[in-house]
Amino acid sequence: MDRETELFYRQIPKVELHAHLNGSVGFTTMNKLIARKPHLNIESSRTAIHNGQRRTLDECFQVFKVIHQLVDSEEDILMVAKSVIEEFAADGVKYLELRSTPREETKTGLSKRRYIETVLEAIHQCKQDEVDIDVRFLVAVDRRNGPEVAMETVKLAEDFMLSSDGVVVGLDLSGDPTVGHGKDFLPALQRAKNCGLKLALHMSEVPSQKAESELLLDLPPDRIGHGTFLHPEAGGTDILVDKVCKLNIPLELCLTSNVKGQTVPSYEKHHFQYWYECKHPSVLCTDDKGVFCTNLSREYSLAASTFGLTREAVWSLSQQAIQCSFAPEAVKQKLEQRWAELRPHILH
Ligand SMILES: CC(C)=CCNc1ncnc2c1ncn2[C@@H]1O[C@H](COP(=O)(O)O)[C@@H](O)[C@H]1O
Numbered sequence: 001m002d003r004e005t006e007l008f009y010r011q012i013p014k015v016e017l018h019a020h021l022n023g024s025v026g027f028t029t030m031n032k033l034i035a036r037k038p039h040l041n042i043e044s045s046r047t048a049i050h051n052g053q054r055r056t057l058d059e060c061f062q063v064f065k066v067i068h069q070l071v072d073s074e075e076d077i078l079m080v081a082k083s084v085i086e087e088f089a090a091d092g093v094k095y096l097e098l099r100s101t102p103r104e105e106t107k108t109g110l111s112k113r114r115y116i117e118t119v120l121e122a123i124h125q126c127k128q129d130e131v132d133i134d135v136r137f138l139v140a141v142d143r144r145n146g147p148e149v150a151m152e153t154v155k156l157a158e159d160f161m162l163s164s165d166g167v168v169v170g171l172d173l174s175g176d177p178t179v180g181h182g183k184d185f186l187p188a189l190q191r192a193k194n195c196g197l198k199l200a201l202h203m204s205e206v207p208s209q210k211a212e213s214e215l216l217l218d219l220p221p222d223r224i225g226h227g228t229f230l231h232p233e234a235g236g237t238d239i240l241v242d243k244v245c246k247l248n249i250p251l252e253l254c255l256t257s258n259v260k261g262q263t264v265p266s267y268e269k270h271h272f273q274y275w276y277e278c279k280h281p282s283v284l285c286t287d288d289k290g291v292f293c294t295n296l297s298r299e300y301s302l303a304a305s306t307f308g309l310t311r312e313a314v315w316s317l318s319q320q321a322i323q324c325s326f327a328p329e330a331v332k333q334k335l336e337q338r339w340a341e342l343r344p345h346i347l348h
């Protein structure tokens with residue numbers, strides 16, 4: 001890619017809606033963490049999947065275990081969250097919804113409440129430092145921890161939604177998709193929805209989750225993460241696609257994550273194509289920019305080169321993401337304004 005093209009993708013204002021905090025830690029920060037904890041004897045090759053490399057889903061989830069060992073104190077969490085936010089801002093992201101799983105106190109030495117407070121403190125500090133990015137937070141539920149922990153997390157998210165001055169906006173359901181069944185999480189998710197938390201759910205990330213996806217779609221969620229196997233060409237069904245389309249639920253699509261995690265065979269065969277052709281609201285996202293060695297500019301550039309998108313089309317794609325966010329209307333309007341002001345300077 002030439003320098004002008006690279007600059008173009010960095011300069012377009014972007015919205016990131018699907019980013020897991022501990023999967024988004026950049027190379028430099030990761031090396032700092034590794035150096036801080038020499039007794040763990042962790043090599044940096046274990047915390048990232050480089051370009052051209054592929055891993056099974058299981059191996060990808062092992063990477064998070066390693067990262068969690070490295071990020072296990074209040075100081076680590078604060079540093080990681082601040083650096084991740086600054087990196088997104090440097091990449092031209094103007095609005096970011098970050099998500100993270102408050103871990104058990106035994107794993108981090110701090111309570112789940114304190115975990116969330118620490119991330120919120122990082123968001124606050126970045127705002128005070130006038131980092132040019134609006135950051136919101138989704139509290140994540142790891143499906144591996146079962147429905148009781150999920151309900152506890154929802155209650156905590158509810159508290160923070162009311163006390164965080166609009167920063168905590170929603171709830172995420174993530175974690176190894178092969179573990180547990182979505183039906184067990186329905187009471188927690190329903191409660192979250194009833195209290196006003198927006199739902200961003202990982203769905204059909206792996207095949208044979210048709211029944212689970214149908215149940216989850218009846219909630220319905222406010223956004224879908226991946227949705228790789230929803231459509232009939234990938235083994236899904238017309239019923240699932242019809243539901244998603246009728247309810248107009250935006251999809252968060254993460255090209256590199258899916259290729260490196262081998263849930264899609266290649267960039268060309270990514271389901272972005274299917275949903276883009278349906279004109280369904282689809283938002284390009286990074287998922288775990290640290291683990292998958294990417295950034296949002298690169299994801300836009302990859303989508304453009306793979307699917308032959310013009311610069312105008314790329315611009316529309318990034319602009320459309322504003323309306324898919326969980327930001328309040330006034331913030332969406334401000335972002336729209338920002339896009340309109342920047343457009344003549346970037347799209348000549
Ligand atoms: C394995 C693979 C291809 C990963 C991408 N797809 C994912 N699917 C489901 N949950 C995820 C994925 N990436 C990150 N997560 C969740 O995010 C966590 C890391 O961020 P955090 O600690 O919540 O701040 C992981 O432990 C996992 O629970």
Ligand SMILES: [Zn+2]
Nearest residue numbers: 020174225287
């Ligand atoms: Zn994800």
